Amino acid sequence: MRIYILSRNENLYSTKRLLEEATAKGWEVKVIDYLKCTIEIMKGELLVNYEGKLLPIPDAIIPRIGASKTFYGAAMVRHFEMQDVFSTTGNLALTRSRDKLRSLQVLSKNDVDLPRTVFASNKSNAKDVIALSGGAPLVLKILEGTQGVGVVLVDSKKAAKSVLDAFYGMDVNLLVQEYIEEANGTDIRAFIVDNEVVGAMKRQGAEGDFRSNLHQGGSAVAYKLNRKEKATAIAAARAMGLGVCGVDMIPSKRGPLVMEVNSSPGLEGIEKSTNINIAQKIMDYIEKNIKPKSSNTKKIKRKKDSIGA
Numbered sequence: 001m002r003i004y005i006l007s008r009n010e011n012l013y014s015t016k017r018l019l020e021e022a023t024a025k026g027w028e029v030k031v032i033d034y035l036k037c038t039i040e041i042m043k044g045e046l047l048v049n050y051e052g053k054l055l056p057i058p059d060a061i062i063p064r065i066g067a068s069k070t071f072y073g074a075a076m077v078r079h080f081e082m083q084d085v086f087s088t089t090g091n092l093a094l095t096r097s098r099d100k101l102r103s104l105q106v107l108s109k110n111d112v113d114l115p116r117t118v119f120a121s122n123k124s125n126a127k128d129v130i131a132l133s134g135g136a137p138l139v140l141k142i143l144e145g146t147q148g149v150g151v152v153l154v155d156s157k158k159a160a161k162s163v164l165d166a167f168y169g170m171d172v173n174l175l176v177q178e179y180i181e182e183a184n185g186t187d188i189r190a191f192i193v194d195n196e197v198v199g200a201m202k203r204q205g206a207e208g209d210f211r212s213n214l215h216q217g218g219s220a221v222a223y224k225l226n227r228k229e230k231a232t233a234i235a236a237a238r239a240m241g242l243g244v245c246g247v248d249m250i251p252s253k254r255g256p257l258v259m260e261v262n263s264s265p266g267l268e269g270i271e272k273s274t275n276i277n278i279a280q281k282i283m284d285y286i287e288k289n290i291k292p293k294s295s296n297t298k299k300i301k302r303k304k305d306s307i308g309a
């Protein structure tokens with residue numbers, strides 16, 4: 001069986017762990033820098049070129065697409081899916097998950113609880129937006145932000161108005177959200193593989209920070225989900241259509257609220273805090289979903305060499 005891990009850096013913890021566990025299964029596995037892949041499209045032929053050669057069609061891919069490379073990464077994933085390759089992350093689900101607004105729309109439609117959220121264009125009146133979102137304190141989120149960058153807590157109505165005016169003036173797309181004070185800088189990350197929770201951790205933000213992101217200095221410990229948290233995490237993963245994902249929830253008076261669903265969740269925090277072999281669970285998921293294709297072991301050739309034609 002041939003597996004490609006689509007990752008830009010084979011020294012990352014997650015990439016190394018996936019490589020290790022795929023190798024442990026006895027599979028032929030290769031880390032492919034998806035930005036160095038060239039897509040070739042002809043009638044009835046969808047090919048991938050890599051390092052100057054045609055890339056053999058694998059049995060499965062494990063996309064690890066960086067947030068800033070979503071467009072190209074998703075196109076690559078789509079190309080492999082069109083070659084009938086199994087992907088642990090579908091291209092549509094990947095694209096959806098990278099848009100915070102679209103994700104919240106999908107989650108809401110599937111009855112997943114989340115913080116009250118308002119989205120408006122920069123032509124709108126900041127005062128109205130603040131009123132609709134329930135008034136200060138509020139959380140503002142730049143749509144394309146990640147790792148906690150671009151997430152701002154504003155305490156007063158006055159501050160909210162001036163920050164909103166500033167963002168709208170710069171034509172930045174942002175979400176305005178009710179602030180869940182009782183979360184107190186903690187959040188829960190449930191790691192889902194194949195609609196099951198395979199591990200969970202609780203993250204606590206750095207002293208004085210309302211954001212729990214590890215990249216912002218937060219710390220993580222293993223956590224046992226209660227029934228409601230477990231059901232919410234699974235419902236969110238299902239709604240997003242993600243086979244492998246990290247569902248982030250914050251505790252609130254009305255139960256767990258989903259913040260976002262990450263389609264390339266890191267393995268380091270969750271494996272180290274829980275001591276669970278998450279990478280192996282991902283391999284088991286692949287194993288369950290594919291039958292090795294004997295044709296794939298054949299050398300791939302273009303139907304007719306039409307280069308230059």
Ligand SMILES: Nc1ncnc2c1ncn2[C@@H]1O[C@H](COP(=O)(O)OP(=O)(O)OP(=O)(O)O)[C@@H](O)[C@H]1O
Nearest residue numbers: 115139145146147148149177178179180187211212
């Ligand atoms: N409405 C809210 N109320 C309280 N805390 C919040 C709220 N929104 C976000 N937070 C805190 O800020 C953190 C970062 O927010 P969010 O996850 O939306 O941003 P992100 O930049 O996408 O981060 P990630 O790296 O997880 O993708 C959350 O994990 C949570 O701890």
Ligand SMILES: [Mg+2]
Nearest residue numbers: 145146147260
């Ligand atoms: Mg995010």
Ligand SMILES: [Mg+2]
Nearest residue numbers: 148248259260
């Ligand atoms: Mg987050």
